[in-house]
Amino acid sequence: xxxxxHTVGHQFPLLITVILSLxxxxxxxxxxxxxxxxxxxxxxxxxxxxxxxxxxxxxxxxISTIVRNDLQMSGEFDPLAPEEMLSLPSKGSEVYFRDxxxxxxxxxxxxxxxxSGDTLQARYELYDVSQEKRLAGATASAPKSAARSLAHHIxxxxxxxxxxxxxxxxxxxAYVTLERSGNKSVxxxxxxxxxxxxxxxxxxxxxPILSPAWSPDAKKLAYVSFETGKPAVYVHxxxxxxxxxxxxxxxxxxxxxxxxxxxxxxxxxSKDGNAEIYRMNLANGDLKRLTNHWSIDTEPTYDHTGKGFxxxxxxxxxPQIYHKSSDNAEPRRITFGSRYNARPRPDATGDFxxxxxxxxxxxxxxxxxxxxxxxxVLTRTESDESPSVxxxxxxxxxxxxxxxxxxxxxxxADGGAAYSLPASSGDVREPAWSPIVR
Amino acid sequence: MKLTAAQKALALAFTLGLMAGCSSxxxxxxxxxxxxxxxxxxxxxxxxxxxxxxxxxxGISSSEMTEEQRxxxxxxxxxxxxxxxxxxxxxxxxxxxxxxxxxxxxxxVAHARFLQANPGQDVRIEGHADERGTKExxxxxxxxRANAVQRFLVVNGAARGQTETVSYGEEKPAVMGSSESAxxxxxxxxxxxx
Amino acid sequence: xxxxxxxxxxxxxxxxxSPVVLSVFLHSLILVVALAGWSWTxxxxxxxxxxxxxxxxxxxxxxxxxxxDEVDEPDRDEERQKAQEEQRKREQEAERLQKEKExxxxxxxxxxxKEQERQRKAEAERKRxxxxxxxxxxxxxxxxxxxxxRARKKAEEQRRKEEAARKAAEEKxxxxxxxxxxxxxxxxxxxxxxxEAERKRxERERQLxxxxxxxxxxxxxxxxxAEEQRRKExxxxxxxxxxxLTESEKYKAxxxxxxxxxxxxxxxxxxxxxxxxxxxxxxTGELASVKVVSSSxxxxxxxxxxxxxxxxxxxxxxxxxxxxxxxxRKFQIGFNPENVR
Numbered sequence: 001x002x003x004x005x006h007t008v009g010h011q012f013p014l015l016i017t018v019i020l021s022l023x024x025x026x027x028x029x030x031x032x033x034x035x036x037x038x039x040x041x042x043x044x045x046x047x048x049x050x051x052x053x054x055x056x057x058x059x060x061x062x063i064s065t066i067v068r069n070d071l072q073m074s075g076e077f078d079p080l081a082p083e084e085m086l087s088l089p090s091k092g093s094e095v096y097f098r099d100x101x102x103x104x105x106x107x108x109x110x111x112x113x114x115x116s117g118d119t120l121q122a123r124y125e126l127y128d129v130s131q132e133k134r135l136a137g138a139t140a141s142a143p144k145s146a147a148r149s150l151a152h153h154i155x156x157x158x159x160x161x162x163x164x165x166x167x168x169x170x171x172x173x174a175y176v177t178l179e180r181s182g183n184k185s186v187x188x189x190x191x192x193x194x195x196x197x198x199x200x201x202x203x204x205x206x207x208p209i210l211s212p213a214w215s216p217d218a219k220k221l222a223y224v225s226f227e228t229g230k231p232a233v234y235v236h237x238x239x240x241x242x243x244x245x246x247x248x249x250x251x252x253x254x255x256x257x258x259x260x261x262x263x264x265x266x267x268x269x270s271k272d273g274n275a276e277i278y279r280m281n282l283a284n285g286d287l288k289r290l291t292n293h294w295s296i297d298t299e300p301t302y303d304h305t306g307k308g309f310x311x312x313x314x315x316x317x318x319p320q321i322y323h324k325s326s327d328n329a330e331p332r333r334i335t336f337g338s339r340y341n342a343r344p345r346p347d348a349t350g351d352f353x354x355x356x357x358x359x360x361x362x363x364x365x366x367x368x369x370x371x372x373x374x375x376x377v378l379t380r381t382e383s384d385e386s387p388s389v390x391x392x393x394x395x396x397x398x399x400x401x402x403x404x405x406x407x408x409x410x411x412x413a414d415g416g417a418a419y420s421l422p423a424s425s426g427d428v429r430e431p432a433w434s435p436i437v438r
Numbered sequence: 439m440k441l442t443a444a445q446k447a448l449a450l451a452f453t454l455g456l457m458a459g460c461s462s463x464x465x466x467x468x469x470x471x472x473x474x475x476x477x478x479x480x481x482x483x484x485x486x487x488x489x490x491x492x493x494x495x496x497g498i499s500s501s502e503m504t505e506e507q508r509x510x511x512x513x514x515x516x517x518x519x520x521x522x523x524x525x526x527x528x529x530x531x532x533x534x535x536x537x538x539x540x541x542x543x544x545x546x547v548a549h550a551r552f553l554q555a556n557p558g559q560d561v562r563i564e565g566h567a568d569e570r571g572t573k574e575x576x577x578x579x580x581x582x583r584a585n586a587v588q589r590f591l592v593v594n595g596a597a598r599g600q601t602e603t604v605s606y607g608e609e610k611p612a613v614m615g616s617s618e619s620a621x622x623x624x625x626x627x628x629x630x631x632x
Numbered sequence: 633x634x635x636x637x638x639x640x641x642x643x644x645x646x647x648x649x650s651p652v653v654l655s656v657f658l659h660s661l662i663l664v665v666a667l668a669g670w671s672w673t674x675x676x677x678x679x680x681x682x683x684x685x686x687x688x689x690x691x692x693x694x695x696x697x698x699x700x701d702e703v704d705e706p707d708r709d710e711e712r713q714k715a716q717e718e719q720r721k722r723e724q725e726a727e728r729l730q731k732e733k734e735x736x737x738x739x740x741x742x743x744x745x746k747e748q749e750r751q752r753k754a755e756a757e758r759k760r761x762x763x764x765x766x767x768x769x770x771x772x773x774x775x776x777x778x779x780x781x782r783a784r785k786k787a788e789e790q791r792r793k794e795e796a797a798r799k800a801a802e803e804k805x806x807x808x809x810x811x812x813x814x815x816x817x818x819x820x821x822x823x824x825x826x827x828e829a830e831r832k833r834x835e836r837e838r839q840l841x842x843x844x845x846x847x848x849x850x851x852x853x854x855x856x857x858a859e860e861q862r863r864k865e866x867x868x869x870x871x872x873x874x875x876x877l878t879e880s881e882k883y884k885a886x887x888x889x890x891x892x893x894x895x896x897x898x899x900x901x902x903x904x905x906x907x908x909x910x911x912x913x914x915x916t917g918e919l920a921s922v923k924v925v926s927s928s929x930x931x932x933x934x935x936x937x938x939x940x941x942x943x944x945x946x947x948x949x950x951x952x953x954x955x956x957x958x959x960x961r962k963f964q965i966g967f968n969p970e971n972v973r
Contacts, residue, residue, distance in 0.1 A: 032963035037970040039895040130943035164900035164932025208609035230604045255574040275578040296578040343572040356572050394899050
């Protein structure tokens with residue numbers, strides 16, 4: 001600013017500026033400054049007041065309950081139980097900030113839901129208790145059959161208003177369940193909301209199903225199925241149920257990963273001897289080999305630039321994460337923290353890469369800061385597998401053992417509070433978080 | 439647990455030879471060791487019926503044998519031993535390796551000779567891993583183990599065309615559970631003769 | 633010295649008048665006077681020695697200023713004035729003495745003129761006497777006989793006169809002795825006086841020096857005291873400042889702790905984000921005003937900071953009103969997370 005005035009060349013205003021700044025400087029420097037460099041360890045206290053309802057409500061959970069659970073699941077919020085609320089306002093004029101302040105609440109969400117015919121309408125308002133200020137407020141509507149979508153939409157808006165980050169509550173999860181009865185095993189590829197609800201089976205097989213991967217438009221899944229007795233890569237269009245077996249070569253056909261444009265897949269093939277990474281053009285099936293090493297190279301995944309990719313290789317002895325910044329670049333090793341680090345999953349911003357990490361005899365999910373190289377172990381559970389980052393980079397889902405079975409757990413991406421998804425039945429594994437679809 | 443596969447195989451062969459027809463013993467042992475597969479029972483019965491038929495004491499008739507007879511008997515004994523070894527179709531591995539253990543070599547050699555002798559016989563080599571680590575990496579690891587066994591068979595006489603490899607990774611454990619015992623039994627290659 | 637000076641003065645005036653000549657002349661004169669009568673016999677009163685006081689002044693002249701110069705570096709005005717005053721007085725005195733001397737000189741000169749006049753007259757008288765004696769000779773020769781008797785009477789007379797002259801000379805000698813004695817006494821007295829003056833001067837100097845030293849010592853003591861006072865006051869001020877600072881640090885830490893517990897940095901927060909708030913408090917600790925003085929550029933981030941600042945029911949503030957006014961009436965809070973990207 002001041003330099004700009006220099007160039008203008010008006011000496012007088014410049015002089016005044018300098019004098020003013022000289023006068024101002026000692027005053028401000030004398031003033032006490034308290035620096036706050038860390039925040040509360042606990043989650044943000046928020047009250048999602050049960051929305052008042054009018055008209056015929058669809059069966060199932062209430063909108064406000066779904067919103068409350070969403071916020072809870074994120075690990076960043078600590079919603080107050082409705083029983084503990086002193087009042088149940090449904091609009092801004094009914095909110096007595098003092099009450100919420102006494103309850104230690106930082107935000108209050110109030111709202112009303114009404115139905116008319118087939119349409120469900122929700123009016124909601126979000127208030128900052130300490131500032132006594134309205135942060136967000138809108139009216140949203142959806143078909144009755146999409147009540148949960150309406151709720152997740154509100155969750156996204158609330159999340160965005162408070163954190164400044166796009167919510168990921170309207171996204172989907174793909175995962176595989178395994179049901180064993182006697183000698184028979186049934187594998188099911190399923191797709192659900194991020195809270196595990198509205199799950200639908202997309203593929204059922206007696207043979208293993210592995211590695212579901214979302215296309216960038218969230219309309220297709222690529223996965224590995226053993227339905228023919230050996231692994232093959234399939235692309236499955238969810239809306240139509242149409243499937244295409246895109247890779248069925250001698251040996252391994254596995255670990256599909258979509259390119260940003262959705263036109264090609266990275267995958268692991270061993271048709272040329274051992275596990276190597278290839279890129280397949282989905283339009284014509286052309287392959288380009290991207291790694292060439294006697295070791296195992298697998299689990300490829302594009303980085304945030306869409307040009308380079310991460311993968312697992314045991315070229316150093318045990319499995320470790322490597323990165324290639326382009327097709328022809330030399331692989332760069334990313335992980336060094338232990339002798340077993342595999343299945344990389346980068347976030348959308350390129351800040352971190354998440355992976356399975358062995359420490360002592362346990363397998364955890366860890367992440368490495370790609371800028372500093374600093375590694376953080378995020379989970380305390382054992383036998384953790386298949387990390388998948390939410391598209392906004394704020395949450396992480398992974399599979400872990402609970403007794404004999406595997407369950408899915410959501411945690412804050414920095415390792416915060418954990419939230420177990422209620423599994424439908426049996427073993428749940430291989431979660432994949434869908435992109436945000438606008 | 440210290441008994442190696444080869445030692446077990448030899449023990450099995452001797453047991454079968456000395457107690458011909460007594461099939462139950464081998465089964466029990468196999469089950470205890472957790473190393474036989476579903477095919478074990480039938481082949482055990484087979485071997486029981488083929489090795490050393492008759493109940494005449496070996497000590498009485500041996501002096502009357504000609505040199506030729508003696509060689510024939512040795513070959514038969516050898517064949518019986520190999521056949522007994524071929525009862526073993528599962529081979530175990532250490533964590534995150536595809537190295538064939540020394541005790542498995544004789545057995546695999548027996549399988550290779552068998553395949554060489556029977557060109558019409560195909561074998562499916564199934565690679566497995568324990569549940570630890572990632573599924574895709576384990577898939578590749580299972581394949582590496584299967585490939586290791588395949589190479590060994592081919593080097594020892596089997597035709598590549600007789601073999602087929604497939605990896606199931608950690609998807610088809612032999613034993614359920616998350617113990618070192620279960621894991622050690624799940625890190626394996628199985629030969630499936632079709 | 634004194635005589636010598638006076639002799640010199642006589643020589644300069646009439647070098648041919650040696651004391652011998654003068655004595656002969658005086659004897660002649662005495663004879664004449666004796667013949668003429670006793671009216672002239674009063675000895676010339678010596679004028680009082682003119683240079684006594686002047687001589688007393690001189691040693692006083694340069695001395696005191698040296699002491700002043702030496703000791704009193706600060707060069708006090710008062711003393712300089714005093715010294716100047718003394719100098720001036722001395723000069724006046726010298727002038728006065730000079731005038732006195734001149735006046736005496738003048739008197740002596742007049743006296744000498746008178747003397748010369750008298751001598752000249754005496755000469756004329758003598759010539760006339762010789763004339764008369766010659767006539768008398770003639771007469772004497774004429775009357776020798778009677779003259780013999782007269783001569784015998786005259787010799788007798790002469791003898792008696794000589795005796796008188798001798799007595800007069802004796803008298804004069806005694807007078808001279810008396811004068812010398814008096815002179816010696818005077819000199820002794822003068823020496824005594826001079827020594828006394830010297831002693832007094834030294835005493836004065838000593839007193840002056842001592843008083844100066846005392847003044848200096850007193851001044852130094854006063855300065856020390858003032859310095860001590862200043863030091864005490866500074867220490868007290870510093871202690872108070874330190875106490876206030878300690879007090880402010882204590883409450884600063886309390887406020888920081890409460891804010892850390894009530895700040896929920898949003899998910900979008902990065903290490904680079906800083907928002908600074910201007911906080912105004914009431915002495916009760918209640919929030920009077922909060923204002924974003926420099927934004928992080930991220931609305932959600934700024935919001936969480938303001939939220940944290942406004943969430944405190946009561947800020948912990950010191951009871952000491954000075955500390956409150958100085959540090960907590962108005963202050964700033966900077967929110968800048970470290971444990972994020």
